Amino acid sequence: MNISGGSSRKSLRRPDSVRIAALLRIGAAMACLLFAGSATAGSLARLPPPPVPAGNPQTPGKILLGKKLFFDRRLSGDGTMSCASCHIPDQAYTDGQDISQSYPTTRNWRNAPTLINAAYAGALFHDGRAASLEEQALFPVMSSFEMNLNLDFLEEKIRIVPEYVAAFRKVFGGEPTRERIAMAIASFERTLVSSNAPLDRFLAGDETALSREARKGYGIFTGKGKCAGCHFGALLSDGGYHALNVPENPQDRKDPRIAATRRFVAKLSQYAEYRTLEEDPGRYLVTKDRKDWKAFRTPTLREIARTAPYMHNGMLATLEDVIEFFDRGGGDGNRALSPLGLTGEEKHDLKTFLAEALSGDDIATTVPEIP
Amino acid sequence: MKEYRGKIRLVVKHFPYRYRDLSLMASEAALSAGDQGKFWEMHRLLLRNSPRLDRGSLLGYAGEIGLNVKKFTGSLDGKAHSGNIERDRQLALALGIYSTPTLFINGRRVVGERPYEYFRRIVEEELAAAR
Structure with missing residues (x-):
């Protein structure tokens, strides 16, 4: 923050x-x-x-x-x-x-x-x-x-x-x-950009860019898994905000320093009850619109295999955890998601797609000489 | 180190931060204490008492851990280990290190302070891989 x-x-x-x-x-x-x-919602595109x-x-x-x-x-x-x-x-x-x-x-x-x-x-x-x-x-x-x-x-x-x-x-x-x-x-x-990701080669017509399992996972991603409803286009993001009710981390809730940070941000955001706030209101602090309570930006999924842990508070440690979260229909009380009923094999294929298709070439960064 | 006694080894390299007035002298102090067999004792005192790392404080720490203070002072003032420290600094730059602490656990780079559990996970993975 x-x-x-x-x-x-x-x-x-x-x-x-x-x-x-x-x-x-x-x-x-x-x-x-x-x-x-x-x-377009539902479909993916190559990265320009x-x-x-x-x-x-x-x-x-x-x-x-x-x-x-x-x-x-x-x-x-x-x-x-x-x-x-x-x-x-x-x-x-x-x-x-x-x-x-x-x-x-x-x-x-x-x-x-x-x-x-x-x-x-x-x-x-x-x-x-x-x-x-x-x-x-x-x-x-x-x-x-x-x-x-x-x-x-x-x-x-x-x-x-x-x-x-x-x-x-x-x-x-x-x-x-x-x-x-x-x-x-x-x-x-702006120079930190994915290049040569298997997904881009696949979308350009190279069927061999993805393994058989990853291709099946692509089908889950754009179909039964409903992932592409929000994670679409070249960036695999709708650029919107959704309240999935990712649980708060109970350990973090006990940490008084995090409480101080939460109250401080809420106070600067003119949230009146900042002293009793016990959760992250997300986008609400920016818009003060009730529909944005606990809503967070849809992140890109490119490079997702390299960016664990996941969600705004890092509560989901692995891609498997993320898939389970969405398969359950998200967090308690959310109205954005519904259970998916994925089979074990479908979850596996979906994970293979996420891990295999969306990672571009390594970005080699040389640390510069600092004056 | 206690939890994995006999299984892991910690090697310290010096990368004194040039915008800290006293960090270079603190590196000299640790290595000068090492000359008398008490590197780790001084190392721990430096971490615990930072930022009180001025010359007077360092001499006080030397006495506190039972060093020959005269010998320690000569080494500190004479910058006896400046060559070693510069060699470590060059190594750090060659490795692209831009922040301290930076740890390499069997080659896996960890930048910055982390919770104990973060290190434990990597150590366990590396121990398992070494078996």
Whole structure:
């Protein structure tokens, strides 16, 4: 999660940053509309090149600058954490834990989603509160329980590093600002894209790209399993929000530090009863619409075999657990799902499809030299 | 280490964080204590007492674990282990390490602090694979 104290939020809302954010949102929205145009519920599609907002074109210098910032621990309050602390290249840009790593002495309350293919997402975070990678990038930096760095301080920390000053001048024609830092990081993140996944080869007509079991699993995915009702298109996501009532983690409920995080986020979201809140309201905190209570964004399923554990709170450890959850019809009291009645063999084939078809080539990331 | 005594071995490499004023000296302190057979005793004290890692504190820790403080001080001030530390630092950079702690459990990279159960799972898998 990613909400910080008052001063940082206030300064993020300066008129110039609002203009830049609006511009980037427009660019991202246009790109996503174009991209979503080919998606149809129930059917899957090949992954096209990622959309790039008009206001933040990709350049090699910007991508390298963003990569350096991504790995730089200067971006955290006590200098112990970088973006790569929770989005670890070796772990498909997740951290492999149920609840994401957190700033020392605090606890996070949600799972770290993969950054692979985040370039395609129309909204970021489990609750979708950021409309673009540019908008998303600074939230964890200033979040009290993530990287915990005041954004005014961030700018000054970067401005005292001659190599960064020179790089920003070359890339942006000006000095480091929080907006440019976000733009550079977003540019790097747009390079983290699945390529050559067996599904894409299969959809291009190569029947041999999937094993027999995976092909049967594909049939379950698009048929009896009803997965493609929400996980469709090139990203295998409808970009929507659904309340599946994934159970809360009983251990996390007992942790007072997580309670503090939950109350803090709810308080900043103007949730009146934040002090007695004992569960994650999900998208509701963004929209205040009752239908969004405990609803979370439909994630991409690309690279799913590499991004365990699953769901917004990491409650499901394996793909088998996920399939069992959906086969049961989801969590108690949900109205989005119904039991599927899959046989053991169907579950096995479905798992084979998920594990085999959706993993692209490894993304080789070389850690850059940090100035 | 207690739970898997005799089955696993822990090797520490030094990757002092350049934005921490005292971390390089703390590495020197641990290795200087090692010269007198008390690396682990100093290592534990450094972790427990961080960030109190200034020179005066380090000399105090040396006395606390019964080191020859004069000898320890000479080693610390003379940066006797700077070559070893630099060699470890170069190894870390070559391995693409960008954060501490980073552990390699039979080659499996684990970045950052993790709950004990996270390590236990990997250790159990690696022990099973080694049988």
